[in-house]
Amino acid sequence: MLDTTRVQKELVECNRDTAISGVSIDLHDGANLTHLCGSISGPLGTPYEGGTFIIDIQLPSDYPFEPPKMQFITRVWHPNISSQNGAICLDILKDQWSPALTLKTALLSLQALLSAPAPDDPQDAVVAQQVFLSNLLYILQYLRDYQKFVGTARHWTETFAKNTNKNEQVSKLVEMGFPEELARSVLEAVKGDENAALEKLCSG
Amino acid sequence: MADDEDFPSSSDVEEPEVGDCYLSDHEDDIAENVLQDLEDGRQEDCNWSVTSVITKESLLAAQKEDLRKIMELLALSEQHARTLLIHYRWDVERIFELLEEKGKDRLFSEAGLTMNENKVIALSSYSDPFTCSICFEDVSPVAITEMDCGHCYCNNCWTGYFIVKINDGQSRRIRCMTPRCNAVCDEAVVRSLVNARHPDIADRFERFLLESYIEDNNKVKWCPSVPHCGNAIRVLGDIYCEVECTCGMQFCFNCLSEAHSPCSCIMWEQWTKKCHDESETVNWITVNTKPCPKCHKLVEKNGGCNLVACICGQAFCWLCGGATGRDHTWSTITGHSCGRFKEDQTKLIECARRDLYRYMHYHNRYKAHTDSLKQESNLKETIQGKIVISENKESRIKDYSWVNNGLNRLFRSRRVLSYSYPFAFYMFGDELFKDEMTSQERDLKQNLFEDQQQQLESNVEKLSMFLEKDFQDFSDEDVMENMKHVINLSSVIDRLCKQMYQCIENDLLYPLQRATHNIAPYKSKGPEKASELSVCWVSNQARSTKTTKMDVLPNHISAVNASGTTLSAKRTRQFQAASSSDESGSSRKLSKNESIGSAPLFDLNMPAEVIDKS
Numbered sequence: 001m002l003d004t005t006r007v008q009k010e011l012v013e014c015n016r017d018t019a020i021s022g023v024s025i026d027l028h029d030g031a032n033l034t035h036l037c038g039s040i041s042g043p044l045g046t047p048y049e050g051g052t053f054i055i056d057i058q059l060p061s062d063y064p065f066e067p068p069k070m071q072f073i074t075r076v077w078h079p080n081i082s083s084q085n086g087a088i089c090l091d092i093l094k095d096q097w098s099p100a101l102t103l104k105t106a107l108l109s110l111q112a113l114l115s116a117p118a119p120d121d122p123q124d125a126v127v128a129q130q131v132f133l134s135n136l137l138y139i140l141q142y143l144r145d146y147q148k149f150v151g152t153a154r155h156w157t158e159t160f161a162k163n164t165n166k167n168e169q170v171s172k173l174v175e176m177g178f179p180e181e182l183a184r185s186v187l188e189a190v191k192g193d194e195n196a197a198l199e200k201l202c203s204g
Numbered sequence: 205m206a207d208d209e210d211f212p213s214s215s216d217v218e219e220p221e222v223g224d225c226y227l228s229d230h231e232d233d234i235a236e237n238v239l240q241d242l243e244d245g246r247q248e249d250c251n252w253s254v255t256s257v258i259t260k261e262s263l264l265a266a267q268k269e270d271l272r273k274i275m276e277l278l279a280l281s282e283q284h285a286r287t288l289l290i291h292y293r294w295d296v297e298r299i300f301e302l303l304e305e306k307g308k309d310r311l312f313s314e315a316g317l318t319m320n321e322n323k324v325i326a327l328s329s330y331s332d333p334f335t336c337s338i339c340f341e342d343v344s345p346v347a348i349t350e351m352d353c354g355h356c357y358c359n360n361c362w363t364g365y366f367i368v369k370i371n372d373g374q375s376r377r378i379r380c381m382t383p384r385c386n387a388v389c390d391e392a393v394v395r396s397l398v399n400a401r402h403p404d405i406a407d408r409f410e411r412f413l414l415e416s417y418i419e420d421n422n423k424v425k426w427c428p429s430v431p432h433c434g435n436a437i438r439v440l441g442d443i444y445c446e447v448e449c450t451c452g453m454q455f456c457f458n459c460l461s462e463a464h465s466p467c468s469c470i471m472w473e474q475w476t477k478k479c480h481d482e483s484e485t486v487n488w489i490t491v492n493t494k495p496c497p498k499c500h501k502l503v504e505k506n507g508g509c510n511l512v513a514c515i516c517g518q519a520f521c522w523l524c525g526g527a528t529g530r531d532h533t534w535s536t537i538t539g540h541s542c543g544r545f546k547e548d549q550t551k552l553i554e555c556a557r558r559d560l561y562r563y564m565h566y567h568n569r570y571k572a573h574t575d576s577l578k579q580e581s582n583l584k585e586t587i588q589g590k591i592v593i594s595e596n597k598e599s600r601i602k603d604y605s606w607v608n609n610g611l612n613r614l615f616r617s618r619r620v621l622s623y624s625y626p627f628a629f630y631m632f633g634d635e636l637f638k639d640e641m642t643s644q645e646r647d648l649k650q651n652l653f654e655d656q657q658q659q660l661e662s663n664v665e666k667l668s669m670f671l672e673k674d675f676q677d678f679s680d681e682d683v684m685e686n687m688k689h690v691i692n693l694s695s696v697i698d699r700l701c702k703q704m705y706q707c708i709e710n711d712l713l714y715p716l717q718r719a720t721h722n723i724a725p726y727k728s729k730g731p732e733k734a735s736e737l738s739v740c741w742v743s744n745q746a747r748s749t750k751t752t753k754m755d756v757l758p759n760h761i762s763a764v765n766a767s768g769t770t771l772s773a774k775r776t777r778q779f780q781a782a783s784s785s786d787e788s789g790s791s792r793k794l795s796k797n798e799s800i801g802s803a804p805l806f807d808l809n810m811p812a813e814v815i816d817k818s
Contacts, residue, residue, distance in 0.1 A: 009340045064338060065368040098383040099338045099365055100357075 002061050007033050007103075014104040023107040025057070034059045038070070038107050042161060043115035047153035048076070051161025055110065056086075057103065067097035068106060077149075077156040079117045088113075169194050173201065253441035255457075255734040257450045258417075258424065260434055262737040266424075267417040270296050278308070283391040284317055286413065290376050291315035291388075294421040316379065316388035318353045336361055338381065349397070353387035355380050363397045370398065370405050375412035376420065428460045429453040437734050444469075444722040446731035454731040456724060463731050466620065466708045467627045468721035471636065475626040479567065491557045496520060497527040566629035573622030580614060580668065587611060593676040594683070601683055610671055610690040616730050617664050617697045624657055624704065631712055640716055649712060656707055660700040667693040702726045 011025055018024040022041040029035060036057040042048030053076060058069040070093055072086030080089040092101060092109055173183035178201050190196040258266045273296055274285040292299050292315065302311050333342040336358035343358040350356040369378045378394060380387045391413060399406035418424045418436045427435045433451035446463040448454045455462060459469035467475065493502040498518035505512055510522040519530045521540055528540045591604045630636045632650045641649065670689045678686065705726035713721045
């Protein structure tokens with residue numbers, strides 16, 4: 001059975017310095033320790049900056065002797081992450097897993113992966129080709145046209161990783177009495193700047 | 205093959221097997237000379253392989269020898285030697301080479317072997333309660349274990365980890381739990397920790413380690429018998445050989461399918477595939493049928509003019525396949541014209557037709573000989589009956605071993621003959637060697653080969669005829685006459701088989717530029733019977749652990765002779781090659797291999813004194 005004491009200790013340890021590390025773990029549904037929900041903030045200076053990425057974590061019964069199963073729930077444009085299902089191509093989640101690693105270190109590794117994609121690492125590329133054929137597209141794009149890659153990645157971050165944020169802004173404006181559709185379109189137009197949106201709504 | 209079991213073991217009816225090593229004598233075909241040759245050290249064939257059967261019981265003894273070599277040379281404990289051997293696939297010679305090339309440290313670290321001399325001191329330094337970084341619990345220093353690499357965790361965590369790894373089938377290479385630590389865990393620690401919690405899993409671990417000698421070893425393979433006999437076969441020397449396991453299974457050691465020489469493994473694989481799948485049926489269909497344009501059923505034209513009617517009622521033109529009306533004369537269809545000649549299509553059909561006939565030619569002959577072999581196997585019992593009658597009859601002739609010898613020769617040569625057809629199919633066809641030969645070369649070689657094949661074939665049929673005679677009713681003179689024919693034909697056939705193999709190896713396969721095809725060498729007595737493993741040139745400890753059987757000693761000695769003579773034979777061969785061009789008797793297979801890879805200079809399985817002498 002799952003070693004719950006270790007998992008509980010890990011949760012406490014990880015959530016103690018969330019502000020500094022930028023990673024946190026919560027229970028997915030109340031009491032079940034085998035199904036967790038991790039979140040990492042997009043690293044600064046990358047196209048993922050400002051985004052919050054949610055990761056689904058399933059713990060096998062032999063955890064920590066077997067790796068946790070991790071998958072991005074938030075859609076992300078990245079050479080080592082599937083755009084279709086969020087599957088992650090990272091060695092420490094596969095054969096290089098070690099029981100001495102923790103959920104926190106795994107999430108930190110994911111954060112590092114976001115800031116340093118490894119499209120030209122031959123081993124990763126081979127694995128990536130085998131595991132996600134669709135990812136070949138990103139690798140090519142990443143290598144050939146870095147700017148374009150950054151643009152797409154940033155766009156995806158805006159659209160998917162800041163969604164919760166945007167919804168909050170919309171509901172705030174709706175509470176002020178503006179119709180929802182209008183609020184959404186104005187927010188879109190000013191690229192999420194709350195004050196500018198309010199000004200525009202009031203003036204228009 | 206099922207009929208293998210019907211074969212008498214050749215040692216029952218022929219001279220006793222002398223050595224583990226295959227010997228061929230070019231001067232005579234009489235097997236007594238084998239013994240003489242061996243003693244004289246005259247051995248010309250370089251395709252030697254020593255085969256032995258490894259049973260469940262002898263598995264440990266089989267690997268002890270390799271372990272001992274590594275332990276002695278590198279001053280290692282048994283578990284470290286095993287770790288090293290598992291990583292380098294039990295290739296002792298390779299380890300010695302790498303030791304020269306890379307040095308001890310890299311050799312060890314690549315295999316995940318770390319030596320920690322300070323282990324005892326280091327462990328004692330953990331005096332305070334120790335926090336295990338896996339379970340985050342504080343544990344007393346007695347409940348922790350440090351691996352050779354210096355990493356230390358609590359016994360509980362180690363055990364859980366080992367069990368998961370063993371259940372995953374990774375017993376042979378359980379690494380330390382520290383991230384990126386390459387060290388392989390000490391098997392003694394694994395054994396004792398796991399045994400304390402799950403003795404059955406510890407047993408499994410033990411078995412996996414033992415079986416590594418078979419699974420991770422190019423020179424040892426499981427016997428492919430179904431149901432499995434539990435044995436494995438070890439081959440030292442040339443791995444292109446045919447072996448008979450003690451369970452009676454005869455197989456090709458390289459590809460583990462039935463013994464198929466003179467076909468190469470690639471040819472045999474393709475041939476069986478071709479015979480099984482429907483590709484030829486499909487070929488027939490494309491050549492002989494056309495689909496109806498309405499219901500798409502395939503229609504075969506069974507005569508008449510080119511207006512064909514499908515059973516669905518649709519009429520169509522046989523020439524172009526297009527739907528037509530029903531009005532027609534003998535040569536034209538009303539309102540339909542497809543006189544335009546389509547060359548490619550005709551060509552394609554022609555090709556398919558030719559290929560099909562070619563395949564049928566070879567397959568029919570292959571099948572005919574295989575069928576004869578089956579029928580002749582039934583004949584065996586009848587013949588045994590005849591022998592019994594003859595032996596009990598008033599006659600001067602009491603020895604009827606020639607019948608059995610002839611019968612065995614018949615079976616073996618039938619087999620060779622039947623496999624020679626798929627060989628010819630690929631050798632002179634386009635599928636494997638399209639660009640290897642010009643068509644003149646091909647014709648020349650094909651004629652050469654087919655002459656030999658035909659000679660063999662006619663002699664085999666003759667032998668079959670003489671063996672089927674009712675010799676129990678013959679007068680003494682006629683029996684003598686018959687015996688003479690059988691003995692003569694047997695030796696002629698043996699020689700012809702050998703010539704054919706040599707022709708195949710030296711004239712047909714050896715000159716190939718692009719592909720390398722190896723065949724098992726011709727064995728006059730059929731696939732080599734693997735001998736029960738004897739614990740050879742044992743260290744004293746191994747001798748005391750294994751109860752020495754009576755047959756161990758002669759085996760042992762003959763094996764020394766065999767490998768010893770191989771060495772001298774090799775040298776003699778080189779000398780001969782330099783001094784004279786008359787080398788037709790020996791095969792070029794091994795020398796070709798030698799030129800490709802850097803073959804080891806001496807055989808490590810020989811006792812030191814033999815190596816020293818050379």
